[in-house]
Amino acid sequence: MFSKTCEYAIRAIIFIAQTAVNGKKVSIKAIAKGIGSPEHFIAKILQELGKKGLLQSAKGPHGGFYIDEETFSKSIGDVVMAIDGDKLFVDCALGLSFCSEANPCPMHHRYVSIKKDITQMLHQTKLLEFKNNPDAGRLSNILNTPNNLCKAKI
Amino acid sequence: MFSKTCEYAIRAIIFIAQTAVNGKKVSIKAIAKGIGSPEHFIAKILQELGKKGLLQSAKGPHGGFYIDEETFSKSIGDVVMAIDGDKLFVDCALGLSFCSEANPCPMHHRYVSIKKDITQMLHQTKLLEFKNNPDAGRLSNILNTPNNLCKAKI
DNA sequence: AAAATAAAAGACAAAAAGGTCTTTTATTTA
DNA sequence: TAAATAAAAGACCTTTTTGTCTTTTATTTT
Numbered sequence: 552m553f554s555k556t557c558e559y560a561i562r563a564i565i566f567i568a569q570t571a572v573n574g575k576k577v578s579i580k581a582i583a584k585g586i587g588s589p590e591h592f593i594a595k596i597l598q599e600l601g602k603k604g605l606l607q608s609a610k611g612p613h614g615g616f617y618i619d620e621e622t623f624s625k626s627i628g629d630v631v632m633a634i635d636g637d638k639l640f641v642d643c644a645l646g647l648s649f650c651s652e653a654n655p656c657p658m659h660h661r662y663v664s665i666k667k668d669i670t671q672m673l674h675q676t677k678l679l680e681f682k683n684n685p686d687a688g689r690l691s692n693i694l695n696t697p698n699n700l701c702k703a704k705i
Numbered sequence: 706m707f708s709k710t711c712e713y714a715i716r717a718i719i720f721i722a723q724t725a726v727n728g729k730k731v732s733i734k735a736i737a738k739g740i741g742s743p744e745h746f747i748a749k750i751l752q753e754l755g756k757k758g759l760l761q762s763a764k765g766p767h768g769g770f771y772i773d774e775e776t777f778s779k780s781i782g783d784v785v786m787a788i789d790g791d792k793l794f795v796d797c798a799l800g801l802s803f804c805s806e807a808n809p810c811p812m813h814h815r816y817v818s819i820k821k822d823i824t825q826m827l828h829q830t831k832l833l834e835f836k837n838n839p840d841a842g843r844l845s846n847i848l849n850t851p852n853n854l855c856k857a858k859i
Numbered sequence: 860a861a862a863a864t865a866a867a868a869g870a871c872a873a874a875a876a877g878g879t880c881t882t883t884t885a886t887t888t889a
Numbered sequence: 890t891a892a893a894t895a896a897a898a899g900a901c902c903t904t905t906t907t908g909t910c911t912t913t914t915a916t917t918t919t
Contacts (some may be wrong), residue, residue, distance in 0.1 A: 611916025622840040657842030688811030765886025
């Protein structure tokens with residue numbers, strides 16, 4: 552469905568939305584640990600997301616990544632677009648460039664409705680939902696304790 | 706959604722279902738042309754599909770690939786399983802190995818219903834449908850003329 | 860101003876996916 | 890039985906994806 556890079560990107564942005572609250576910022580190290588990703592790899596991905604305006608960052612002590620008020624209106628679909636592009640939303644299931652409603656491939660009609668559902672789901676899911684629901688779902692094998700300190704492994 | 710290899714596999718098996726009728730067989734060359742794939746690459750894929758029992762083949766003059774009566778009951782989902790494995794049907798959207806109904810990731814509940822729809826669609830689509838409906842949809846830029854000879858490029 | 864902190868940038872490496880080419884094996888037809 | 894045909898097998902190459910490491914830049918705190 553998504554590339555590995557995109558999976559990490561989505562995990563990271565959800566983690567930041569849930570964690571970097573009340574003016575706090577969250578470091579690459581904390582993100583990598585919090586979502587179970589390679590540290591240097593997620594760093595590069597976060598850089599890209601920053602360039603595309605899907606999150607903000609600050610250097611120096613107490614710096615890190617966060618999401619500003621405006622950016623919370625972005626969706627998971629926007630993250631997917633930024634990393635994997637629009638192929639999930641527009642491409643033919645069989646990879647045929649000419650396939651369209653007017654000139655459909657044998658799978659076209661079956662696939663369009665699924666593609667529509669995926670598109671809707673991803674674009675309806677806004678980052679704000681995760682901020683307002685910080686305990687909805689796990690992102691790694693590291694337990695989130697109530698006071699936001701990551702402590703134990705399962 | 707699918708790997709390129711899997712896209713070619715699905716295109717090929719649909720092409721064979723539509724083309725290798727009345728005891729006819731269809732050659733690698735004809736398949737590659739008919740679905741717009743690299744000849745040697747699709748050869749390797751067809752070999753794999755043969756081993757997994759998703760099509761039959763015969764060597765020598767007038768040999769080629771075909772689908773026997775029993776195999777027509779297989780589905781596109783079976784082809785996907787044979788090439789890409791079950792990850793599309795069972796994996797977490799965010800690639801989290803521990804994610805489950807009991808221990809869901811933040812996207813889990815949104816994603817399960819889509820995953821169910823994809824699974825259903827792919828497993829409901831049987832190869833027989835394409836045999837009985839040989840003109841439903843295009844597979845390449847090569848026109849299928851009524852008498853089954855591929856002639857012109859668009 | 861110096862030291863410490865943390866992201867930005869970019870070079871590099873490993874693994875996987877995608878694709879090509881040649882040789883071998885099996886079958887059929889002349 | 891020899892020649893022709895076509896798939897099977899496998900070696901090899903290229904590109905993309907994934908991941909690592911080091912250096913640089915910006916910011917803050919002491």
